[in-house]
Amino acid sequence: MLSSVKGFLRFAGGRLVLLVLASALIFSCMALLPGDPAEVILGVDAQPETLAALHHKMGLDQPFAVQYVQWLGRLFQGNFGESYSYNVPVWQLLSERLQLSAPLAGLALVLAVALGVPLGGLAAIKRGSSADIVLMGGIQLTKAVPDFWLGMVLTGFFALTLHWLPAGGFAGWESGPWPAFKSLLLPAVALALPQAAVLARYTRSAVIAVLEEPFVLTARAHGLSEPAVLLRHVLPRSLPPVLAVLSLQIPLLLSGTIIVENVFNLKGTGALLLDAVNQRDVPVVQICVLLIVALVIFEKGLSERVENRLNPRAHSDKEGQGV
Amino acid sequence: MFYKKSFYKKRSFQAGVVLSLAAVLPVSAALASAQNNSIAVGVNVSPPTLDPTANPAEGIRIVTYANIFEGLTGVDEHGTVQPLLAKSWSVSPDGLLYHFTLQPGVRFHDGSALTCATVKYTFERAKAPESLNPQKHIFENIKTISCPSDDVVDISLDAPHGSFLSELSWGDAVIVSPASAAGNGQHPVGTGPFVFKSWKRGDSVTLTRNDDYRGEKAHLSQVVFRFYSDPMAAANALLDGQLDAYPSFPAPEMLIRFAHNPDFVMRSGLAPFKGILALNNRQKLLAQPLVRQALAYAIDRRGIAEVSDVPGARVIGSHMSPENPDFTDLSGVYPYNPEKAKELLKQAGVEPGTRLRLALPPIDYARNTGEVIAAYLEQVGLNVTIQQLEWPAWLAQVFGHHDFDMTIIAHTEPDDLNIYARKNYYFGYNNAEFQALYAAYEKAADPAERHALSVKMQEKLAHDVPNIYLFFTPRTNITRAQIKGMWNNQPLPACPLSAASWGP
Numbered sequence: 001m002l003s004s005v006k007g008f009l010r011f012a013g014g015r016l017v018l019l020v021l022a023s024a025l026i027f028s029c030m031a032l033l034p035g036d037p038a039e040v041i042l043g044v045d046a047q048p049e050t051l052a053a054l055h056h057k058m059g060l061d062q063p064f065a066v067q068y069v070q071w072l073g074r075l076f077q078g079n080f081g082e083s084y085s086y087n088v089p090v091w092q093l094l095s096e097r098l099q100l101s102a103p104l105a106g107l108a109l110v111l112a113v114a115l116g117v118p119l120g121g122l123a124a125i126k127r128g129s130s131a132d133i134v135l136m137g138g139i140q141l142t143k144a145v146p147d148f149w150l151g152m153v154l155t156g157f158f159a160l161t162l163h164w165l166p167a168g169g170f171a172g173w174e175s176g177p178w179p180a181f182k183s184l185l186l187p188a189v190a191l192a193l194p195q196a197a198v199l200a201r202y203t204r205s206a207v208i209a210v211l212e213e214p215f216v217l218t219a220r221a222h223g224l225s226e227p228a229v230l231l232r233h234v235l236p237r238s239l240p241p242v243l244a245v246l247s248l249q250i251p252l253l254l255s256g257t258i259i260v261e262n263v264f265n266l267k268g269t270g271a272l273l274l275d276a277v278n279q280r281d282v283p284v285v286q287i288c289v290l291l292i293v294a295l296v297i298f299e300k301g302l303s304e305r306v307e308n309r310l311n312p313r314a315h316s317d318k319e320g321q322g323v
Numbered sequence: 324m325f326y327k328k329s330f331y332k333k334r335s336f337q338a339g340v341v342l343s344l345a346a347v348l349p350v351s352a353a354l355a356s357a358q359n360n361s362i363a364v365g366v367n368v369s370p371p372t373l374d375p376t377a378n379p380a381e382g383i384r385i386v387t388y389a390n391i392f393e394g395l396t397g398v399d400e401h402g403t404v405q406p407l408l409a410k411s412w413s414v415s416p417d418g419l420l421y422h423f424t425l426q427p428g429v430r431f432h433d434g435s436a437l438t439c440a441t442v443k444y445t446f447e448r449a450k451a452p453e454s455l456n457p458q459k460h461i462f463e464n465i466k467t468i469s470c471p472s473d474d475v476v477d478i479s480l481d482a483p484h485g486s487f488l489s490e491l492s493w494g495d496a497v498i499v500s501p502a503s504a505a506g507n508g509q510h511p512v513g514t515g516p517f518v519f520k521s522w523k524r525g526d527s528v529t530l531t532r533n534d535d536y537r538g539e540k541a542h543l544s545q546v547v548f549r550f551y552s553d554p555m556a557a558a559n560a561l562l563d564g565q566l567d568a569y570p571s572f573p574a575p576e577m578l579i580r581f582a583h584n585p586d587f588v589m590r591s592g593l594a595p596f597k598g599i600l601a602l603n604n605r606q607k608l609l610a611q612p613l614v615r616q617a618l619a620y621a622i623d624r625r626g627i628a629e630v631s632d633v634p635g636a637r638v639i640g641s642h643m644s645p646e647n648p649d650f651t652d653l654s655g656v657y658p659y660n661p662e663k664a665k666e667l668l669k670q671a672g673v674e675p676g677t678r679l680r681l682a683l684p685p686i687d688y689a690r691n692t693g694e695v696i697a698a699y700l701e702q703v704g705l706n707v708t709i710q711q712l713e714w715p716a717w718l719a720q721v722f723g724h725h726d727f728d729m730t731i732i733a734h735t736e737p738d739d740l741n742i743y744a745r746k747n748y749y750f751g752y753n754n755a756e757f758q759a760l761y762a763a764y765e766k767a768a769d770p771a772e773r774h775a776l777s778v779k780m781q782e783k784l785a786h787d788v789p790n791i792y793l794f795f796t797p798r799t800n801i802t803r804a805q806i807k808g809m810w811n812n813q814p815l816p817a818c819p820l821s822a823a824s825w826g827p
Contacts, residue, residue: 035713036718036723040714042378042379043379043380044732045379047460048747050455050456086371088524096523160559160562166563166565167556167559172523265549265551265552265556267524275525
């Protein structure tokens, strides 16, 4: 019991140090970039006195290290800071954008898994058949297609020609779940298809590897039906590598959607981060990137734990604590 | 003014493809907007806050100017100063005392009344040391503001300032209420024909009609401004019916999608757009008038204007765009003449192969014309290094540290000849003769005298070429065919919608 508490503390402490290090790195990167947030706000007509007044208001007249320590201190008090450009708390901006980005990422993830895993499994079972060749060809093609291009094609067909779905923009949850869902569907498909292709490829090779294991032969020899062999024995054992890939895709779906957001004129976290970098809105960049880092760390812990469950023989976490 | 048909002829194949798409377009979405008497307007720039008195962003002015906020004076579509919150005024002969009479019965959206005290509060707030007003200089010249009665404002100035009335019409000088001023960034409260309703940051701002407006009320019951960073998404939104109008559509290459579509009307309008090749006049080489004149001769500006791909783009010869009443055409002062350019460079002792840096901001017109300008300059023996910068880096390097030789940028502020009288401005033009002309212009109150001085300043710049004046491009407004009453011209950043309506 005591050791597990200690283990947990060590685990959490390690992650925390990692996050602080990441924040220092992000802060330094932003400081190294040329450009001054106050200059960006005031533009080409800025007068020197106004610039000085704004510097003072934003605390930019302080040395860089002082700014960082103050920021870190506020963060530990639960204060995420205020956006330089929008003059509102960063958490408010972020929560506004997450109302779009979280469901979009979730929908894309569900679509990617629902398409990628069964198709990959099917290709593995039918390995070498014409179905496998057609599937793998299609998967290869989908993987090669850039998501923004897919977005443009989908918009042209489903929105501008057929008028089934809106061409872009987010209807907002206040307009009802159905319009909101409809406005997220095309971007989610554009995001999901290339990811589904990646998942399908990994699923296929994972399933093939498991199918060649001796215990599959044993299961068949026991007289188990083929679906039972696949569902009870093959599937659970082929999931760990697929989950590992998936855990890398989730942060990508939340943060790497900048181009797709642009094509569909969605103002999500991707657009927020891009604008923040372009405007040197350091508090927003800090929190957005930290969130992504935290997500990756959390995801990794989670997938390790699930992997351990699925495959007790593998002990990836030496302390045996998981998350 | 409509575009000439011939512009689209060379692209008739593309037009055919677009037409077939347009043919299947239902107009249901547009009709829905018309029925509930609302309009959705597309804008390129998203506002960071909604307070024009504390931030120069164009997006703030597009949304709020003359819709939510009003100034003592206003402007019409042609840039002429008109009465707004002040119904009349008089100026003392020495140009030092301005006597305004306010409109009676003006109320802010929160119910508070407009009085002389409100005006005094507004201008003193803008003048204060901690003020972030982008055009603080307008107010710094104010000596005193006194209130003989609630609806009379007397403003005395330190020095005569002939542009005062016109500057009071800018977004930076709108009148705010002491009760709501602090919160205007997030929830703007003004006196205008529309009331702020909601804001999805980065996405859209919604306004509703002010039914208590003092004068003629707005026709539309609701206005939604939507922000687009990608012109393709903006064009799709128009065709899809999500947008009803797009003033200043940013991508000329996409206009073809609307050219033959009967649902849409395209109008060309004027705006104070001055695209220039700015030169660092502090740099040893570029400080010499001969070298600057050589650069002006070396570049075929007619060619550049054509490259810009905007119908109606034209060469300018000085820092003034054609919509300005003071505009005088000086585009012929240094016609394209590479031989002459080489000769002048030789005279100035500039060796062939001399290196000049060209810093480019991440803006289409700069990136598109940068390569062409570099090629022209290389033809007269200069060696041009192009430096692509992102916006904050451009601001820091060029604008902040003056670390550049040449850059391409468009100045879009109205009446901004004053930047040539500022010694520490980024291009660093420091000319006593021009400064004297500008001081005289500022002092003058007589319109004829001001016009004559403005022309003199333009001529001085055209001959002295502190910057190479490249081109003016009109803006393109796309609206649904039924929409009436929107501004075609944009004398200052604004999109006033009180007169806009669906149909006759």
